[in-house]
Amino acid sequence: MNKIEHIGIAVADLEKASSLYEQLLGVTCYKTELVDTENVNTAFFKLGESKIELLASTADDSAIAKFIAKKGEGIHHIAFEVDDIYAEMERLAGKGFVLLNEQPKKGADNKLICFVHPKSTNGVLIELCQEIR
Ligand code: CMX
Numbered sequence: 001m002n003k004i005e006h007i008g009i010a011v012a013d014l015e016k017a018s019s020l021y022e023q024l025l026g027v028t029c030y031k032t033e034l035v036d037t038e039n040v041n042t043a044f045f046k047l048g049e050s051k052i053e054l055l056a057s058t059a060d061d062s063a064i065a066k067f068i069a070k071k072g073e074g075i076h077h078i079a080f081e082v083d084d085i086y087a088e089m090e091r092l093a094g095k096g097f098v099l100l101n102e103q104p105k106k107g108a109d110n111k112l113i114c115f116v117h118p119k120s121t122n123g124v125l126i127e128l129c130q131e132i133r
Contacts, residue, residue, distance in 0.1 A: 005081035006051035014056035079127035
């Protein structure tokens with residue numbers, strides 16, 4: 001894995017949270033993107049090499065809605081950049097990590113993504129992401 005690509009933060013209201021994070025970070029949101037397949041609306045902020053992704057639910061039964069109902073707003077996942085997501089998935093599966101996708105799927109911000117179950121990573125939801133070239 002190369003680096004932390006972004007940290008995902010679950011928020012209840014994307015507009016309010018975006019405006020707050022613009023003030024907090026001192027940078028403007030560079031992209032908002034609706035990801036229908038995940039039932040989320042996202043807003044991205046870039047700080048040097050790292051990014052923050054705010055995630056708001058668009059459906060009552062989405063992963064983000066469930067997360068907020070159970071734990072409240074807060075850090076939802078850490079995403080690591082990888083060069084070859086297929087090789088990395090095979091490597092992690094071989095070591096016993098529980099992958100939540102059999103195949104990489106298309107995520108926000110032009111990425112192929114795969115999630116690793118938090119039960120196999122000390123309670124932290126991990127995302128692998130590879131830039132779609
Ligand atoms: N971080 C840490 N723990 C989490 C978690 C998260 N983000 N989401 C759920 N959990 C915990 C639950 O609290 C629960 O813990 P306990 O068993 O101790 O109560 C456990 O994981 C399993 O929860 P569950 O109710 O059985 O399963 P869920 O239906 O909540 O699903 C998960 C959990 C991770 C499998 C599901 O959210 C998932 O598949 N996530 C991947 C997809 C995703 O998160 N999409 C949204 C982001 C998309 C994007 O970044 O663009």
